[in-house]
Amino acid sequence: MMSVTADDLGSTIALDGGRKVRGNLTQARIRWMVLALVLGFGLVGGRLVQLGMVVPDTTIEGQARDAITATRPPILDRNGLEMAVDIRVPSLYAEPRRIIDVEEAVRKIRTVLPDLSEPWLRDRLTGDKGFVWVQRELSPAIEDRIMRLGIPGVEFLTESKRFYPGMSEASHILGSTNVDNQGIAGIERHMDGENVALLQELGLARGNALAPVELSVDMRVQHVMHEQLVDAMSRYQAIAAAGVMVDIHTGEVIALASLPDFDPNQPATALVKDSFNRITAGIFEPGSIFKTVTLAGALSSGAVTITDQFDARFGIRFGRFTIDDFHGKHRILSLPEVYKYSSNIGTIRVMQAMGKEAFRQFLTSMGFDARVPFELPEMRLPTVPKELSEVGAATASFGHGLSVSPLHMVAAYAAFVNGGNYVPPTLYRRDQAEAEQFYRRVITERASAQIRYLMRLNALEGSGSQMNKAALGYRIGGKTGTAEKVVDGRYSASKVTNFFGSAFPLDNPRYAMVIMVDEPKRENPQSGTTAGWNAGAVTGRIVQRVAPMLGIAPDFSPLIDEQLVPPELR
Structure with a gap:
């Protein structure tokens, strides 16, 4: 039989105790490791949550x-x-x-x-x-x-x-952008949302910002107009010149230029003095081109007829003042002669036959009380008295005592020759079916036909003869306007703003145009400073150049002009 000694027992107890201690130590280490991993993952998870809640900076210096x-x-x-x-x-x-x-x-x-x-x-x-x-x-x-x-x-x-490849040629149409490529003027600003709500109501806004923006402007015509205005400023030593042409049936702006202008590739040049858009942001006394408005309203109302005659033998007195004609005939004038000779006296008689209240109401119906609905943000309110006194109505009838923009006038002329329908102008493409949704009748078709005759008559025999010589064959007609400028509170005989309102071809009208030349000088000793010599001549040179581009063939047949004569006058 084998005996167990005390030494053997002591050794076994010590081994079991060591194993137990090592086991406990391992378990503790595992627990600490698990805790460390949990804390580590917790910190990482917390940081991820924190980063997920941070809004990333999507701006560059505020942009x-x-x-x-x-x-x-x-x-x-x-x-x-x-x-x-x-x-x-x-x-x-x-x-x-x-x-x-x-x-x-x-x-x-x-x-x-x-x-x-x-x-x-x-x-x-x-x-x-x-x-x-x-x-x-x-x-x-x-x-x-x-x-x-x-x-x-x-x-x-x-x-x-x-x-802008065209440089300054269409600067007042296009406007410009800032260094952040945001529109700050012109159609560029409109594209970024300027007055979109109003223009959508009028059918003038366009939707898809990513698609190419198609304007109504014809850059061939724009080039000619800009070139002729540059020539006019040099030829007549003028301080400014401007022009606008529209399609009378759609209201599309075919060309619009105003000098001085600027280079939109260098937006700072727009800050140069007087380089504002005179077509939309300028308001002026229109002078005698407003006589077309007065006669159109009176003929349409039936207050006068194309065969009526008016006493222009003597000036018309208002208190201490007498209104007379610039080159008076001082005789009885027929209505066509009132227009052809640009008689202030005869025009006042026409307005008085219509009545100053009816005349003032007609100005409202033509939109002269408000801005023209248009895409460009550079616009000014016209200044037309709400009520007209006897003398106020008299001077307004021939374009003094009120101020409107050239855009107002070209829209009016378009209505007068297109059959009598006012259509708001636009810089965007618009076909006639779209345009007809916005037609608003302002004069009768008969009055429109009579106005076409009067405008052509003035080109053949009146103050538009210089214009007609430059555009022979294209059946253009129109009216001159020479407005004395106010200097130190008084009208100046030496400083004038000249206008010419026109339409062509009058046998089948398609386009209306207004040209302005500010403070022109004589081109030569034989010429004058009235509108026929400058604004009218510029109009003729533009039509002579652009009519073929627009598909209008010249026709020199006298039968065309005879067909424009109203039946009552044949």
Whole structure:
């Protein structure tokens, strides 16, 4: 029999105790490891939740990144010619917190961009900002030179920049964009939502911002009008000139120019004195082109007829003042003679036959009390007295004592020759079916036919003869207007604003136009300063150039003019 000793028992107890201690230690370590992992995952999860709740910075110095890098839709004329397009350009920015040596960065950047102010650039590159602009809209060549400098924290962002191939030719139509490619004037501003609600009501707004924007403008006609206005300012030493042509059936603006103008590729040039849009943002006393308004209203109302005669032997007295004719015939005048000779006396007699209240109401119906509904934001309210006194109505009848824009006048002339329907003008494409939804009858068809005859008569025998010589064969007619300017509160005989309102071809009218020349001088000693010599002549030269472009063939048959004569006068 084997015996168990005390030594053997002691050794076994010690081994079991060691195993137990090691087991407990392992379990403790595992528990600590699990706890550490839980805490670690908890911290990571908490950080992820925190980051998920942070709204990312989508702006660059207060401007949305998407807005800065966004592309604007191209603008096309009615024939698909590009008037405004986007080009991609590099812009230089810096991350100051990544710049190691500010002085070195300033020195190197100024070797390529020496026009940057050193203190400004140093301040710009100092600090812990994550993004600052250094210079926008640079050339690829400059981008390459700066990248070769290898400056940490200096990078480029590709932006969209607006480019206008026509330079200043359509500047007052297009407007311009700012450095962030946002529209700040003209149709560019309208495209960004200016007055869209109002214009949608009038059918003038367009929806898809991504599609090309098609304007009603014909850049061929726009080029000719702009060229002739530049020539007029030089030829007549004028301080300004402007013009607008519309399709009388659709209201589409075919051309619109105003000088002085600006280069939309350099928006700062728009700030030059007097470079505002005189067609929409200028209001003027229209002078005798307003006589067409007076006669149209009176003929349409039935207050006068085309065969009536009016006493123009003597001036008309109002208290201490007498209104007379500029080149008075001082005899009885027929209504066509009142228009042909631009008789103030005869026009007042016509207005008085209509009645000053009815005359004032007709001005309201023609839209002379409010802005013309139009896309351009650069507009001014006309100034037409709400109530007309006897003398106020008399002077208003021949275009004095009230101020309206040339856009008001061209819209009125379009209505007078298109059969009597007022249609709001537009810079967007619009077919006749769309336009007819906005027709508003303002004069009768018979009165419209009689006005066409009077306008053609004035071209053949009256103050529009200079215009007619320049545009022979295109059956154009119109009315001159020479308005004395107010200087120091009084009318000046030496400073005038001249207008010519016209339409062509009058046997089948398609277009109306208003031309303005401000403060013209004599072209030569044999010429004059009244509207026929300048605004009328400019009108004729424009029509002679653009009529063939618009599909109007010349026709010299005298039968055409005979057919315009009203039956009562044949």
